[in-house]
Amino acid sequence: MTQPTVGPRPSVFKRIMPQLVILAVALALNVAVFPEFFHIDFRNGRLFGNLIDVLNRGAPVALLCIGMTLVIATKGIDLSVGAVMAIAGAVAAATVVDGHSWGTALLAALLAGGLCGLWNGFLVAVLRIQPIVATLVLMVAGRGIAQLVTEGKILTFDNAGLINLGAGTIAGAPTPILIWLALGALVTFGVRRTALGMLIEAIGINERSSRLAGINSRVLLVCVYLVSGLCAALAGVIVAADIKGADANNAGLWLELDAILAVVIGGNSLLGGRFSIVASLLGALIIQSINSVILLSGLPPEFNLVIKALLILGILVIQSPRIGNYIYMLRASGPQPQPDPLVRQRPEKEAAQ
Amino acid sequence: MTNISTSDRPVLHARGISKFFPGTIALDDVELRLMPGEVHALLGENGAGKSTLIKCLTGAYRRDAGVIMLDGTEVEPASTADSQRLGIGTVYQEVNLLPNLTVAENLFLGRQPMRGGFIARKRMNAEARAVLQDYGLEIDPAEPLTAYSVAIQQVIAIARAVEMSGKVLILDEPTASLDHDEVQLLFGVIRKLKKRGLSIVFITHFLDQVFDISDRATILRNGRVIGECVLAEVTQHDVVTMMLGRQLEARVKARDVGVAGKTLVEVEDLGKRGMIAPFSLDIREGEVVGLAGLLGSGRTETANLIFGVVPADQGKIMLRGQEIGVTNPRDAVAHRFALCPEDRKVDGIVGDLSVRDNIILALQARQGWMRPIPRAKVQEIAESYVRALDIRLASLDMPIRLLSGGNQQKALLARWLATNPDFLILDEPTRGIDVGAHAEIIALIEQLRADGMALLVASSELEELVAYSTRVIVLRDRKQVRELAGDEITPDNIINAIATEEVA
Numbered sequence: 001m002t003q004p005t006v007g008p009r010p011s012v013f014k015r016i017m018p019q020l021v022i023l024a025v026a027l028a029l030n031v032a033v034f035p036e037f038f039h040i041d042f043r044n045g046r047l048f049g050n051l052i053d054v055l056n057r058g059a060p061v062a063l064l065c066i067g068m069t070l071v072i073a074t075k076g077i078d079l080s081v082g083a084v085m086a087i088a089g090a091v092a093a094a095t096v097v098d099g100h101s102w103g104t105a106l107l108a109a110l111l112a113g114g115l116c117g118l119w120n121g122f123l124v125a126v127l128r129i130q131p132i133v134a135t136l137v138l139m140v141a142g143r144g145i146a147q148l149v150t151e152g153k154i155l156t157f158d159n160a161g162l163i164n165l166g167a168g169t170i171a172g173a174p175t176p177i178l179i180w181l182a183l184g185a186l187v188t189f190g191v192r193r194t195a196l197g198m199l200i201e202a203i204g205i206n207e208r209s210s211r212l213a214g215i216n217s218r219v220l221l222v223c224v225y226l227v228s229g230l231c232a233a234l235a236g237v238i239v240a241a242d243i244k245g246a247d248a249n250n251a252g253l254w255l256e257l258d259a260i261l262a263v264v265i266g267g268n269s270l271l272g273g274r275f276s277i278v279a280s281l282l283g284a285l286i287i288q289s290i291n292s293v294i295l296l297s298g299l300p301p302e303f304n305l306v307i308k309a310l311l312i313l314g315i316l317v318i319q320s321p322r323i324g325n326y327i328y329m330l331r332a333s334g335p336q337p338q339p340d341p342l343v344r345q346r347p348e349k350e351a352a353q
Numbered sequence: 354m355t356n357i358s359t360s361d362r363p364v365l366h367a368r369g370i371s372k373f374f375p376g377t378i379a380l381d382d383v384e385l386r387l388m389p390g391e392v393h394a395l396l397g398e399n400g401a402g403k404s405t406l407i408k409c410l411t412g413a414y415r416r417d418a419g420v421i422m423l424d425g426t427e428v429e430p431a432s433t434a435d436s437q438r439l440g441i442g443t444v445y446q447e448v449n450l451l452p453n454l455t456v457a458e459n460l461f462l463g464r465q466p467m468r469g470g471f472i473a474r475k476r477m478n479a480e481a482r483a484v485l486q487d488y489g490l491e492i493d494p495a496e497p498l499t500a501y502s503v504a505i506q507q508v509i510a511i512a513r514a515v516e517m518s519g520k521v522l523i524l525d526e527p528t529a530s531l532d533h534d535e536v537q538l539l540f541g542v543i544r545k546l547k548k549r550g551l552s553i554v555f556i557t558h559f560l561d562q563v564f565d566i567s568d569r570a571t572i573l574r575n576g577r578v579i580g581e582c583v584l585a586e587v588t589q590h591d592v593v594t595m596m597l598g599r600q601l602e603a604r605v606k607a608r609d610v611g612v613a614g615k616t617l618v619e620v621e622d623l624g625k626r627g628m629i630a631p632f633s634l635d636i637r638e639g640e641v642v643g644l645a646g647l648l649g650s651g652r653t654e655t656a657n658l659i660f661g662v663v664p665a666d667q668g669k670i671m672l673r674g675q676e677i678g679v680t681n682p683r684d685a686v687a688h689r690f691a692l693c694p695e696d697r698k699v700d701g702i703v704g705d706l707s708v709r710d711n712i713i714l715a716l717q718a719r720q721g722w723m724r725p726i727p728r729a730k731v732q733e734i735a736e737s738y739v740r741a742l743d744i745r746l747a748s749l750d751m752p753i754r755l756l757s758g759g760n761q762q763k764a765l766l767a768r769w770l771a772t773n774p775d776f777l778i779l780d781e782p783t784r785g786i787d788v789g790a791h792a793e794i795i796a797l798i799e800q801l802r803a804d805g806m807a808l809l810v811a812s813s814e815l816e817e818l819v820a821y822s823t824r825v826i827v828l829r830d831r832k833q834v835r836e837l838a839g840d841e842i843t844p845d846n847i848i849n850a851i852a853t854e855e856v857a
Contacts, residue, residue: 195717195724195725198710199717205704205706209700209702210714212682212692212701213715213718214685
């Protein structure tokens with residue numbers, strides 16, 4: 001007992017197991033409705049196939065959920081990411097329309113997203129406004145800002161470099177897939193190879209204790225919102241590039257909710273603390289796979305949202321603590337179920353009264 | 354300990370009250386007699402059972418045994434609302450009124466004077482003004498509650514409780530956040546109510562206030578009634594002894610406190626208004642300075658101010674003769690200060706993180722996130738402290754919240770020892786932990802002192818303080834009242850210092 005075990009690090013694989021299983025089921029459903037689902041073609045220097053589509057279409061939510069995971073780990077939430085996407089898309093479009101290069105446009109978009117993140121971070125970490133309220137400000141105001149940038153119209157562009165970010169390929173693979181994979185890997189390594197991940201978790205679990213242990217919680221909080229803003233900016237650029245235009249009203253609309261959902265399906269607690277970016281990314285893919293099932297099944301489109309809601313409800317119910325306990329009890333108790341000790345005590349106590 | 358010569362029937366008589374929580378007995382056969390028109394103090398250290406008793410009386414908890422008699426009839430308050438209807442009103446430390454409503458609305462909430470289905474606002478304000486005048490408050494009841502100070506809000510809360518209930522008023526630490534003048538305002542109100550024949554239960558940690566306002570007292574310790582006394586017939590010394598339960602003739606252990614080295618930390622006139630009066634102290638290397646005093650006397654506040662948990666608004670801290678700025682814990686940690694807080698759960702552990710991460714947390718925070726401590730090194734540090742402090746755990750990967758209190762405390766000590774501090778502040782290091790861990794922590798304190806560390810230890814365990822302190826500073830009502838050194842350090846002297854009436 002006293003001898004501490006020098007066990008291996010709690011397995012990452014074990015952590016993401018439920019998400020892998022759900023993803024497998026979602027993909028299997030895809031195959032069920034469309035047997036050719038896993039078929040991948042290489043045509044005109046580009047990979048084609050439904051699986052590639054899932055990975056590609058899932059890019060915006062995948063990017064958003066990277067930052068969202070960190071924000072939620074600190075017990076926060078970032079409702080503004082959809083609006084920040086619109087701002088970043090508008091800024092990128094306006095920059096290339098002004099005749100600048102796609103690189104400049106990307107930088108400008110990232111700068112805008114970064115500023116949005118800093119603003120959220122300032123409200124949350126310095127002014128101590130509740131995250132849901134603080135980010136609601138930008139969620140509402142952000143689309144207005146984006147409209148100001150686009151001057152109220154859909155700002156179209158034909159800059160090949162910028163369009164490549166959303167619709168192009170690198171070595172056959174669609175660029176958005178590479179971008180979210182790269183950013184996911186970068187941020188995961190960034191937080192796990194430094195002490196950032198642990199410090200962020202510490203703040204999310206008990207900010208007071210963390211502050212007393214000498215952690216600069218204010219700076220860390222600003223940082224996670226900054227990262228979230230940058231992720232949203234990248235997602236916004238991809239979405240704008242994909243349609244070759246910035247639509248201030250519709251770009252990223254409601255995507256903040258999909259991003260939060262991805263984090264939750266990834267098994268991360270909205271109460272903050274331990275997090276896994278990989279699991280959130282799997283959550284994003286699960287959402288996109290479900291979208292794909294609905295599309296491939298050929299059901300009338302008016303069923304889409306209802307079916308999606310039902311599937312997600314199912315996933316959340318399976319992951320709920322109640323059901324988890326029940327499964328655990330079924331598995332652990334065998335033929336003679338062990339009653340909860342607390343439950344067992346209660347009748348005795350009442351009898352004593 | 355004293356015979357009460359009251360022939361009156363008690364207004365409130367609770368007998369044989371017992372309350373069990375899983376694993377503990379919070380109240381064991383407790384009796385409380387409240388006479389008409391008296392102020393009755395309920396005394397006891399934290400965990401003695403005061404709050405539990407109040408909650409049983411007001412129906413917030415269901416008691417497991419016992420009878421409550423109100424005016425000679427047995428009552429069964431099922432909820433706080435129920436007890437209010439029966440005549441027992443309660444006012445808590447944190448004013449539980451609605452800050453967004455006006456004074457009058459707060460006063461009459463739920464029983465507003467109505468006219469034709471609408472609130473008769475004018476009449477309500479007029480009635481509120483009349484009621485508050487009885488309490489010596491000349492304020493505009495149409496103003497929002499937050500326009501007035503906490504003390505006045507407290508009086509409004511009392512007025513509401515009295516107007517609604519009117520037999521028994523329970524005041525649970527009403528003065529904890531009030532300054533001297535405000536306390537007097539409140540006491541004026543209490544005296545008026547007493548004259549009106551109301552019976553009042555008064556809970557506080559400030560002994561002066563107890564003797565100032567109360568007629569009798571019931572003293573609780575570990576869920577039992579230790580004594581009921583008429584305060585005019587006893588001294589503060591008696592009361593403190595009953596509360597702490599010290600055998601005054603307790604053996605004084607052979608003290609070996611070594612020779613202190615150079616002065617490490619000097620604190621000059623450090624203070625914060627409304628929190629603690631300015632204080633000065635100096636701590637040398639190889640010295641343990643004990644902080645004694647009852648709960649609420651300012652022990653924790655002293656520790657927090659030095660560590661920058663709450664920034665001081667006056668005074669300075671010198672480290673090795675150089676003034677340093679400590680405005681937050683990060684500054685303190687950078688100067689190799691360390692603080693093990695009193696409330697482990699809230700201020701100490703990061704519950705869901707592993708024991709390993711918890712141990713490394715402060716060191717990693719000081720290093721900055723850019724320079725992660727290599728995993729092998731983390732393992733080495735964690736294991737070495739687990740061995741050195743004999744922390745009992747199944748695995749370093751388990752969340753720290755699953756450890757027992759004593760092991761959590763040791764893990765927190767490990768967290769700070771890992772930062773290799775020069776100055777270690779321990780706030781109630783042995784509270785709520787088992788006997789074995791208790792002895793080990795005391796041994797550790799002595800070991801650290803012998804190694805030349807400077808320690809400031811706040812504790813309510815007097816014998817413990819006597820055993821390891823080089824000097825003991827006694828606090829009372831958030832002021833330093835006495836410093837004891839050498840052979841003066843005995844439990845008896847500490848109790849005397851705590852209980853001595855203030856020399857005005």
